[in-house]
Amino acid sequence: MNPxxxxxxxxxxxxxxxxxxxxxxxxxxxxxxxxxxxVGVDRDEADVAVLEEDVYEIDGxxxxxxxxxxxxxxxxxxxxxxxxxxxxxxxxDYRTGAVTAQFxxxxxxxxxxxxxxxxxxxxxxxxxxxxxNMEPPIWRDLAQAVYEEIEAGADGVVVMHGTDxxxxxxxxxxxxxxxxxxxxxxxxxxxxxRPSSDNVMNAVCAVEAAKSDCxxxxxxxxxxxxxxxxxxxxxxxxxxNHTSRRDAFETVGxxxxxxxxxxxxxxxxxxxxxxxxxxxxxAIEFRREYRERGAVExxxxxxxxxxxELLKFTPGMDPAFLDVVEGSAGLVxxxxxxxxxxxxxxxxxxxxxxDGTTVVMTSQCLEGRVxxxxxxxxxxxxxxxxxEAGDTLPGTAKVKxxxxxxxxxxxxxxMGTSLAGELQARSVPWE
Numbered sequence: 001m002n003p004x005x006x007x008x009x010x011x012x013x014x015x016x017x018x019x020x021x022x023x024x025x026x027x028x029x030x031x032x033x034x035x036x037x038x039v040g041v042d043r044d045e046a047d048v049a050v051l052e053e054d055v056y057e058i059d060g061x062x063x064x065x066x067x068x069x070x071x072x073x074x075x076x077x078x079x080x081x082x083x084x085x086x087x088x089x090x091x092x093d094y095r096t097g098a099v100t101a102q103f104x105x106x107x108x109x110x111x112x113x114x115x116x117x118x119x120x121x122x123x124x125x126x127x128x129x130x131x132x133n134m135e136p137p138i139w140r141d142l143a144q145a146v147y148e149e150i151e152a153g154a155d156g157v158v159v160m161h162g163t164d165x166x167x168x169x170x171x172x173x174x175x176x177x178x179x180x181x182x183x184x185x186x187x188x189x190x191x192x193x194r195p196s197s198d199n200v201m202n203a204v205c206a207v208e209a210a211k212s213d214c215x216x217x218x219x220x221x222x223x224x225x226x227x228x229x230x231x232x233x234x235x236x237x238x239x240x241n242h243t244s245r246r247d248a249f250e251t252v253g254x255x256x257x258x259x260x261x262x263x264x265x266x267x268x269x270x271x272x273x274x275x276x277x278x279x280x281x282x283a284i285e286f287r288r289e290y291r292e293r294g295a296v297e298x299x300x301x302x303x304x305x306x307x308x309e310l311l312k313f314t315p316g317m318d319p320a321f322l323d324v325v326e327g328s329a330g331l332v333x334x335x336x337x338x339x340x341x342x343x344x345x346x347x348x349x350x351x352x353x354x355d356g357t358t359v360v361m362t363s364q365c366l367e368g369r370v371x372x373x374x375x376x377x378x379x380x381x382x383x384x385x386x387x388e389a390g391d392t393l394p395g396t397a398k399v400k401x402x403x404x405x406x407x408x409x410x411x412x413x414x415m416g417t418s419l420a421g422e423l424q425a426r427s428v429p430w431e
Contacts, residue, residue, distance in 0.1 A: 006052040007031065011045050019113075072120050077155035079119040079210050081108050082145055084138065084161045084169070085129045108160075112203045119156075119207055124149065131162025131169075131187075136402065139172040140302045146173065146183060147300040156182045156210030158203075163187040163240060163248065166219060170235030171396045174217040174420035175403040178299040184209045185235065186220045189246050198222050198246045205230035205260040208283055214258070214290040217420070222246040223259055232258040232284075236396045236422035239366075253367055253391055253424060258286040305329045305405035310398040312364060313341040319348040330358045330401045333386075334394045339363050339370035340377045350384035358411055360387045360401055362394040369424075387412045390423045397422075 001007065001020065009016045009031055018033040029041045029048065108123060109116055126142050127134075146157050161169055170185045177183070186206035188199040198221075206220040209232055217235035224247050233251045242248040251257070265283035308330035311322075322345065325331045331352065335341050339361040341349070353359050361381060363370050369391035372378025382388075389397045392415075400422060401415065408414035417423065 001048060001050050002053070004053075005050050008049045008051055009041055010047040010049075011041050016041070017051070076117075076119050077211050078122065078153060079207055080122045080124060080146075080149035080154040080157045082142070082149065082157060082159045083123070083125045084127045084134070084142060084159065085131060108203070112200050114200055114204050115207055118204070119211065122149065122154065129162075131165040134162075134165045134169060136172075136304050136306045139169060139176070140304065142169065143173055143176040143300055143302045146177060146179075147298065150179065150181055150298050154181065156207075156212075157184065158206045158210050159183065159185045160203075161185050161187050163189055163221075167235075167238050167240055167249075167393075168395055168399055170217050170219050170238065171399040171420075171422070172304070172403070174235040174422070175400055176300060176302050176304075177217070178296045179217070180215050180294045180296055180298055182210045182212055182214055182293070183217045183235075184220050184232075185218065189222075189244060189248060198227075201227050201262050202230060204265060205262060208260055208265045209258075212284050213293045214286065215293045215295060216257075216291050218257065219249055220260070221249040223256070227262060229262055230260045231256040232260065232286075234421045236400075236420045237393065237424075239393060239395070252393055255287050257288055257290060258284055260284050301403070301407050303406040304402040306402065308332065308398055308402045308405065310334070310394060312394075313345070315342070317342065317345065319345050322348045322352060325357065326352065326355070328357050329405055330360070332360045332362060332389070332394060332398045332401055334364040335361050335370070336364060338368075338374055338378060339372045339381070339388065340375065341381070343377055343380070346377070346380050346384055349381065349386065353385040358387065358401065358405065359385065360389050360397055360415055362389045362392060362397045364394065387415050389415055392422050 003020050003022045005020050006018070007020045009029060016031050016033060016039055018031040021030040021032055027043055029043055029046060031039050031041065033039060108121065115121070124145060126145050127138050142159070146159070149157055166185050166187055173183060184206045186202045188197060188202060202221055209218055209220050214232070219233040219235055219238045220230050223229040223231035225245060231249070231251070233249055234257050237251050237254065238249055239252050240248050241250045261283050307328050309325045309328055310332045311325065312334040313336060333341060349359055361370050361372060370388045372382050372386070372388055392400065400419070404411045404414040
């Protein structure tokens with residue numbers, strides 16, 4: 001019996017089945033269960049049977065080679081797994097206790113065995129960074145990589161990404177790519193070595209979403225604190241609203257685009273063929289309209305204007321603070337309420353616009369939209385040349401302005417038009 005073996009552990013009135021992991025002591029067994037959780041069992045109280053040897057390699061545990069192989073099945077769709085870093089596909093090096101991010105298709109299947117049998121996989125690394133270190137040049141590389149994978153025949157793409165800046169990257173690809181297949185961002189709030197890790201469920205649901213008929217850029221993460229469902233958020237309407245909860249991501253101003261019942265997609269389905277990739281309607285429920293698979297031709301416009309800043313107005317802000325963005329190509333302001341700043345800032349904003357900086361107004365409120373025609377301050381901002389962004393989220397507005405300045409003939413018109421579902425026609429209460 002060695003780490004990497006699939007075992008059955010009988011203990012009192014409980015039975016566990018899973019993959020044996022290395023243990024820090026000789027007194028306990030550690031078993032990774034099928035659902036992704038780890039359980040520790042006292043060796044003296046356990047009756048252990050080996051069900052299968054060397055299921056997959058455990059780093060540092062002495063296994064010579066992995067038994068996990070990526071075999072092509074003509075009856076399954078092909079999903080491209082693209083890594084930018086983060087913890088979702090990471091494995092634990094038990095020699096050091098560190099979480100590592102070695103990545104290819106086989107690495108992912110070792111980290112998340114539940115993915116096996118759902119699709120054919122291709123693995124590709126674009127970056128291996130902490131997501132707080134994400135930068136526009138990497139967005140360009142990512143968009144190009146996704147384009148190439150789809151052009152090469154991928155039926156869907158899953159982007160594995162750290163959660164801190166996932167919403168920005170999802171927005172960037174929403175504007176940079178016209179996609180005929182789903183592009184699904186997913187990540188993990190908790191690393192694979194923790195019993196409460198969300199990596200397995202998020203990865204499985206993301207692959208199912210990538211096989212669906214919704215050809216948009218999506219974010220797939222836990223819908224609740226339980227392991228029951230993942231929410232599918234439109235990439236331009238999602239926001240990370242909690243630092244550590246597994247259901248940290250929320251769609252702002254509307255319901256999520258859809259939801260995936262995890263229990264319904266736990267076992268690979270033989271019906272998930274290339275001819276019927278969603279193609280798993282039992283597991284996925286879409287609640288709003290979406291762009292269907294094949295509705296647009298594949299295209300990429302990866303250029304961005306990097307010199308765009310996002311600035312939140314707060315009471316007492318010195319107008320001189322705006323000097324930091326002097327000469328910038330663009331500025332997104334997070335104003336109060338309907339889109340306001342202190343009247344003392346308006347002359348400085350007007351000077352920036354006259355000097356060539358495009359200034360866009362959003363609201364720091366989580367719900368509702370900018371409307372600068374109601375109060376005098378708003379009207380003065382419009383007269384100064386500020387562009388309203390409606391109910392576009394501030395972070396999304398920054399990414400959109402970066403794209404519009406590099407690609408749109410009329411930036412003001414582009415910012416006032418919904419290009420990728422970022423700007424809703426109406427802001428209404430919802431349940």
